[in-house]
Amino acid sequence: MNGTNTIPSQNAIGSRPAKPPPTGLAPSAPSVAPPLLPNHPNPPIPNRTLPPHSNNTVVNGTYTHNQKGKKKNDTPVDPAAMYESLKSRIAALEEEEVLEEEEEKIFAEEAVKSVKGMEENAVHAKYIELFAELKRLERDHAKEKQKLVKDKDAAKGQLTKANQTKVKMENLARELQKDNKRLREDSKRLAQCIEEAQEEIMQMKSDMSKRVDKAKTQDVKYREMPDIVVKVICRYRAELFFKISRKTKFSRLFNAWTDRMEATGGKKDEGKTSVSGKQMNGTAKSEAASTHTVGSNVSSSMQFIFSHNGRTIDADQTPEEQGVEDGDEILAVELMDLTEGPGLDDFEDLPESRRQRLRKNWTDDPQDARRSLEDIFDGVVRERLKEVLRQYELRERHFECVIRSKELEVLLSRARAAEQKQLAEGEKSRADRMDDENQNLRKELEDAQNGQTMLIDKLITCCKEPNAERTQRLFASLRDELEKRGAKLADGGPVGG
Known part of the structure; x- marks a missing residue:
């Protein structure tokens, strides 16, 4: 067992950075390998047999059941199977506790054996090394703890922000739902009002047409x-x-x-x-x-x-x-x-006729009175709502007229822009055409100048030669070329030179 433990201890020591040797005499090599540190990431665990379990085996406090079963519907749990699983879990925990106690005893015995043959200086050096390792681990643990605290605070902050944004989004969704509902109701009411207004407009149109026809017939009748x-x-x-x-x-x-x-x-x-x-x-x-005329004489x-x-x-x-x-x-x-004339005193002796008092028909039933008041109130509210709807309709028409005027202005500006663009394109095409004509005229001018220089050179060569026949031929050819040039220039217009 000691021989098997020497290899991981050497690997662990080799992985750490080298430290300066302690002052004093060097300790002798221990006859027994030191025990493994308790903070080793993977301490060796002796093989042990566990009692057989069902499919839902417990490993480190977690069930290794199939993850795909979560998506399916939960099946009813059998009490007997639950009892067996709990019993096996309790037995496994008790066995793990016993094994941990045995491992601690083994580690203590190995530590005693490793220190038993060592000198005091070696023990002190080993203690100093382990104490430095402990302090280093404590510092690393404190750093990791601070980092975890910071990460935890940041996660809490992000969680609070997420919750706040969630609440805001929920409130916004509620407000949007309310606005959507209100807009639907407004659209329905406006559609109904538009239908009523259209009906009223059609009725007014029919009345106006009837009145116009009646006025026309009356005019014809009055004229006749x-x-x-x-x-x-x-x-x-x-x-x-x-x-x-x-x-x-x-x-x-x-x-x-x-x-x-x-x-x-x-x-x-x-x-x-x-x-x-x-x-x-x-x-x-x-x-x-x-x-x-006779009004003054006859009353x-x-x-x-x-x-x-x-x-x-x-x-x-x-x-x-x-x-x-x-x-x-x-x-x-x-x-x-x-009121005038004789016999008025005779009417005074006659008895006065008594008029029968009028009785107001008031209902004694409070429900009828309430209903009548509600009808009156509904009528007043209906008239006011109609007036409000008419004003709103007028406002909508005014707004539509304003929008229509703006659209017409935009269309007018677009038409003007298209017209200006068309004019610019026409001017550009005209300028390109003039440039082409100018280039052609320049080419013709250059050709004429080149021809003139060639003729001058030929004349100079003819003057230098002594043979007269050849000069006459050259002069005849030059005369023909000049006539051709003159005909071309007469056809194409005057060219400079």
């Missing part, structure tokens, strides 16, 4: 028949026909009727015989015109109330405003004034 014949009836006096214009006020008709009734005395047979078409209308108009004592289709007619209105058509009847009712 500017004058109408109206029948004024008084049940106890007379019936008269009046021909008036649609733009004439009823005051003229009322004055003519009153003057006619005062002149005839209001007898019904006279009124019936006096209905004579145009002649009657002429007399009515003449008398109506003369009411202002008007008759008063009438005129109505058309159950509505009282105002004297300042016209037949067009009142809606009176050709052949309509106007009912005249005489207003009798009983």
